[in-house]
Amino acid sequence: MAGSNAPVGVFDSGVGGLTVAREIMRQLPEERIVYFGDTARLPYGTKSRNTVIRFSRQIVRFLMTKEVKAIVIACNTATAFALEEIQRELRIPVIGVIDAAARVAVSVTGNNRIGVVGTTATIGSGMYEKALKQYNEKVKVYGKACPLLVSLAEEGWLHDTITEEVVSRYLKDLRYKSIDTLILGCTHYPLLRSTFRKIAGEDVTLVNPAYEVAMELGELLKTRGLSCGRDVGGAGEKYEFFVSDAAEKFCEFANSILPFDIEQVKQINIEDFEAEGRDAFREG
Numbered sequence: 001m002a003g004s005n006a007p008v009g010v011f012d013s014g015v016g017g018l019t020v021a022r023e024i025m026r027q028l029p030e031e032r033i034v035y036f037g038d039t040a041r042l043p044y045g046t047k048s049r050n051t052v053i054r055f056s057r058q059i060v061r062f063l064m065t066k067e068v069k070a071i072v073i074a075c076n077t078a079t080a081f082a083l084e085e086i087q088r089e090l091r092i093p094v095i096g097v098i099d100a101a102a103r104v105a106v107s108v109t110g111n112n113r114i115g116v117v118g119t120t121a122t123i124g125s126g127m128y129e130k131a132l133k134q135y136n137e138k139v140k141v142y143g144k145a146c147p148l149l150v151s152l153a154e155e156g157w158l159h160d161t162i163t164e165e166v167v168s169r170y171l172k173d174l175r176y177k178s179i180d181t182l183i184l185g186c187t188h189y190p191l192l193r194s195t196f197r198k199i200a201g202e203d204v205t206l207v208n209p210a211y212e213v214a215m216e217l218g219e220l221l222k223t224r225g226l227s228c229g230r231d232v233g234g235a236g237e238k239y240e241f242f243v244s245d246a247a248e249k250f251c252e253f254a255n256s257i258l259p260f261d262i263e264q265v266k267q268i269n270i271e272d273f274e275a276e277g278r279d280a281f282r283e284g
């Protein structure tokens with residue numbers, strides 16, 4: 001079993017999970033992180049549950065080779081489809097992003113009318129509605145799938161009139177629902193936060209779960225006696241980045257949103273980590 005000086009594994013389908021990773025780096029600066037972005041197979045949001053579970057299992061298997069002590073699924077789609085499976089199959093703690101977002105949204109809404117934007121898969125899974133109602137059964141939940149936004153974020157069109165137009169079209173229906181809270185239910189969307197703010201207006205509270213996810217991770221590590229006791233040095237030593245394709249593009253993007261420059265992003269063949277069954281990563 002990995003000890004407290006082991007890294008935390010964080011994964012997403014691409015760069016979106018970096019919005020969660022950078023918050024973990026900020027709140028828990030002594031923790032080491034191994035990040036994996038599945039850039040070869042993005043987007044996850046248009047794929048089936050079984051495919052996302054298979055991809056997630058392969059990534060988990062890869063992260064276990066890095067002897068991670070905990071895993072953060074920094075992807076709403078993978079959380080919606082694979083979190084419960086992965087939690088059942090692993091002995092180390094695994095957290096996702098949906099529960100944290102639901103908790104925050106329920107605590108900030110004044111009129112119990114909450115909008116959720118996310119991928120087609122996340123919205124279709126109904127997992128947000130389930131999580132929100134578990135905290136307050138009176139809330140009314142309005143979901144909207146926004147499939148084009150992942151490509152715009154990956155393309156780096158974060159402040160662009162085309163992105164504004166697309167967000168505006170997607171939010172059109174939600175405008176008539178009198179929501180006072182909008183969950184950015186895809187880890188790519190916080191990159192488009194200023195556009196969401198402009199289109200949704202000042203009266204709608206935008207919820208980005210990254211802050212709570214990092215807090216939840218910190219508390220979980222502390223409870224399990226897994227918090228890293230010592231800072232192991234600079235970003236170059238503490239953080240490792242892996243992708244399944246286009247390492248250079250990932251590196252460029254990451255350097256534009258992280259507070260330091262990444263020196264190296266390694267490309268791996270994630271299909272090599274096919275799990276042979278549910279016990280394949282039990283030894284972790």
Ligand code: DGL
Pocket residue numbers: 012013014016017042043044045046074075076077078119122150185186187188
């Ligand atoms: N970042 C993923 C999420 O939070 C979405 C990107 C994708 O569709 O792969 O759902």
